[in-house]
Structures are given as structure tokens and as C-alpha cells.
Amino acid sequence: MAHEMSGEELRRYREQRGMNQQALVGWLNERLNRRYDRAKISRWETGAERIPQIVAGALKTATEPVGIPAAAAVRAAPVVFCAANQKGGVAKTTTCVNVAWLLAQSGRRVLLIDCDPQANATVHLGVDPHERELAKGTLTHALKASRPMREFMTPVCDGAFDLLPSSISLAATDRELLRQPNGTLILRAKIAQLAGQYDFVVLDCPPHLGELTVSVLNAADQLLIPTQTEMLSMMGIPQLFETIAGVRELVNPRLQILGILPTMYSPRRLQDETVMKELRELAAAEQLHLFSPVKRAADYSKSVMAGRPGLAYNPNSAGAESYREIADALLALAGEEMRHGA
Numbered sequence: 001m002a003h004e005m006s007g008e009e010l011r012r013y014r015e016q017r018g019m020n021q022q023a024l025v026g027w028l029n030e031r032l033n034r035r036y037d038r039a040k041i042s043r044w045e046t047g048a049e050r051i052p053q054i055v056a057g058a059l060k061t062a063t064e065p066v067g068i069p070a071a072a073a074v075r076a077a078p079v080v081f082c083a084a085n086q087k088g089g090v091a092k093t094t095t096c097v098n099v100a101w102l103l104a105q106s107g108r109r110v111l112l113i114d115c116d117p118q119a120n121a122t123v124h125l126g127v128d129p130h131e132r133e134l135a136k137g138t139l140t141h142a143l144k145a146s147r148p149m150r151e152f153m154t155p156v157c158d159g160a161f162d163l164l165p166s167s168i169s170l171a172a173t174d175r176e177l178l179r180q181p182n183g184t185l186i187l188r189a190k191i192a193q194l195a196g197q198y199d200f201v202v203l204d205c206p207p208h209l210g211e212l213t214v215s216v217l218n219a220a221d222q223l224l225i226p227t228q229t230e231m232l233s234m235m236g237i238p239q240l241f242e243t244i245a246g247v248r249e250l251v252n253p254r255l256q257i258l259g260i261l262p263t264m265y266s267p268r269r270l271q272d273e274t275v276m277k278e279l280r281e282l283a284a285a286e287q288l289h290l291f292s293p294v295k296r297a298a299d300y301s302k303s304v305m306a307g308r309p310g311l312a313y314n315p316n317s318a319g320a321e322s323y324r325e326i327a328d329a330l331l332a333l334a335g336e337e338m339r340h341g342a
């Protein structure tokens with residue numbers, strides 16, 4: 001029997017199942033042993049290319065739920081991941097952008113929220129913070145408005161995932177809105193609105209323990225602590241532990257530390273080796289996972305100019321394995337929560 005499907009039908013079919021184009025690619029390639037890519041799905045959906053009968057047939061006759069392990073459909077609330085360390089320049093933003101990219105590459109629906117008034121993640125993903133400010137489409141506006149969160153987002157990396165951008169106006173929001181009673185719970189309440197829309201929400205923090213970072217910790221399930229392999233970056237970690245303990249006790253008992261990620265590691269430098277040894281001791285004492293260190297690589301700063309995550313720019317950059325370890329840990333946790341009906 002011949003199966004036909006129009007582009008519009010395909011798009012509706014995909015969206016009704018909460019899948020992005022990458023997720024559909026994964027499903028089709030696995031079932032049909034093909035090597036379709038996202039651009040192909042776009043061409044089908046816009047009508048630029050006819051949808052092959054084998055694809056229409058596979059979708060129309062599928063007996064199992066079409067979707068990435070049906071996670072999206074079953075687990076209503078997204079896993080909320082953040083990277084925090086009050087020390088500046090330790091690769092928090094680089095980590096968030098690359099982890100978001102890897103999660104999206106595995107077919108999950110991902111939103112990155114830039115919670116830093118410096119708007120580095122926004123710029124890194126090729127979005128102009130000034131333009132977004134003029135269009136009232138930033139986190140500042142989303143926190144203040146009663147309109148749905150999705151109205152403030154913009155797709156990045158050719159639609160691989162969504163970004164809720166930041167701009168400098170977030171600095172004033174930090175001072176005004178978030179310091180009101182319960183102000184540091186607004187972000188958490190806004191993220192709760194996203195149930196069913198995303199599998200992962202990634203939050204990029206500013207480099208200090210102000211109201212924005214506390215708002216992020218109040219909202220997060222999993223916290224990663226990136227630290228450069230130099231003495232000063234490690235020094236803030238005990239203070240961060242204290243803040244985390246307070247957040248867990250008073251507001252967010254779900255908050256877990258996913259681990260510590262050493263960054264910008266140069267194995268030949270004595271200082272880096274010394275700090276790695278101290279990090280191993282700290283991780284053992286606190287019973288925390290220590291991820292493999294991300295080595296120094298020019299790709300990460302070059303990719304900022306290209307407006308793309310380093311691993312989209314060069315999937316084999318030094319440190320790719322460490323970022324994959326983190327993405328895999330999050331994917332495993334999301335799977336586990338589903339099994340336990342969280």
C-alpha cells in the first residue's frame with residue numbers, strides 16, 4: 001500500500017509527539033537504517049522535497065510510540081542543570097553551551113537560559129543581546145511578564161535548541177525584582193511552566209553568589225562545579241558548598257551536585273597537576289564525582305566568534321569526552337527519574 005505524507009502533515013505529526021527535527025532523524029535512521037539529517041527533515045517539512053514513501057509508511061504504521069524513548073511524553077518536568085562557581089572565567093558558559101548542544105544532538109528538547117547579565121552565552125550562540133533587549137525578548141522580560149515563557153525564546157544552532165537570552169538589563173532585575181520577598185523563587189516558578197515542553201533546561205550563572213545565582217540554585221536539579229586548574233578557582237568551592245547546603249535545607253531539597261569539572265587543564269604545568277591532586281582529594285572527601293579534565297584548546301574561544309558551541313565548531317576538540325561524560329550522566333539521570341516516576 002502506497003503511503004503519502006505532506007510536509008505540513010509531517011510537521012504536525014512531529015510536533016504533536018513533542019519531538020524536534022533531530023529526534024525525528026534519530027528515530028527514522030534507527031528504524032530504516034538510513035542516514036537522513038535535520039536539513040532533510042526541514043526540506044520535507046517545507047515541501048522543498050517530496051517525503052519518500054518509506055518514511056511516510058514507517059511513521060503511519062509505527063506500532064511503538066514514535067519519539068526519543070518516549071521520555072518527552074512521559075516525564076513532564078525537565079531536568080534542570082546548572083554550572084556555578086563564583087569565580088569568574090572558569091568555563092561555566094562554555095560548559096553550558098556545549099552540554100546543551102550535546103543533549104540536543106541526542107535528540108532531546110533543550111532550553112538554555114542565560115542567567116548572566118554579561119550575556120556571554122547569548123553572544124556565544126550568535127544572538128545580539130541589544131536587539132533582544134529592544135524586542136523585549138530576554139530573561140528580564142520573561143521574569144517580569146505574565147505571558148508564557150515560550151514567547152521569549154529564540155531557536156539557536158539552526159534550531160537544534162532554544163535560548164532564553166540575557167542582556168545587561170538583567171543586572172537591574174537582580175537588584176530590584178529578585179530582592180523582593182520570594183524574588184529568588186520567580187525563576188523556579190517560571191521553569192515549572194515548561195513542564196512537557198523540554199527534556200532539559202540548562203542555566204548559565206553569573207560569576208558571583210548574588211540573587212541570580214541563588215535563583216538558579218533554587219530552580220536546579222543538578223549542579224556542576226567547573227573549576228579552572230589553578231589555585232584561585234578552587235578557593236570559592238567551600239563557600240559554594242555552604243550556599244548549596246542552605247538552599248537544600250530551606251528551598252530546594254532536590255538539588256544534587258553532579259560533580260566537579262576541571263577546566264583549561266594543561267598537563268605539563270606543575271600548578272595544574274598540584275590543583276588536580278587537590279581536586280581529587282576534595283572530591284573524595286565530599287564523595288563527589290570528578291569529571292575528566294577539559295584541556296586547554298583554542299577551539300573554545302574561536303567558536304565564540306563563529307557564534308556556535310565549540311563542539312559544533314569541532315566535535316573532536318580537546319575536552320569533547322569530558323562534555324560527553326556530563327551529557328551522558330544527565331541523560332542517565334533523566335532515564336532513571338522516569339523509571340521511578342519522578
Ligand SMILES: Nc1ncnc2c1ncn2[C@@H]1O[C@H](COP(=O)(O)OP(=O)(O)OP(=O)(O)O)[C@@H](O)[C@H]1O
Pocket residue numbers: 087088089090091092093094095116118120205206207263264265294295296297298300301302304319
Ligand atoms: N578548554 C578551554 N581552553 C581554552 N579556553 C577556554 C576553554 N574553555 C573556555 N575557554 C575560554 O575561556 C574564557 C572563559 O570561559 P567562559 O566564558 O566559559 O567562563 P565563565 O566561567 O562563564 O566566565 P564568567 O565568570 O565571566 O561568566 C572564554 O574566552 C572561553 O572561550
Ligand SMILES: [Mg+2]
Pocket residue numbers: 092093094116120121204205206
Ligand atoms: Mg559565563
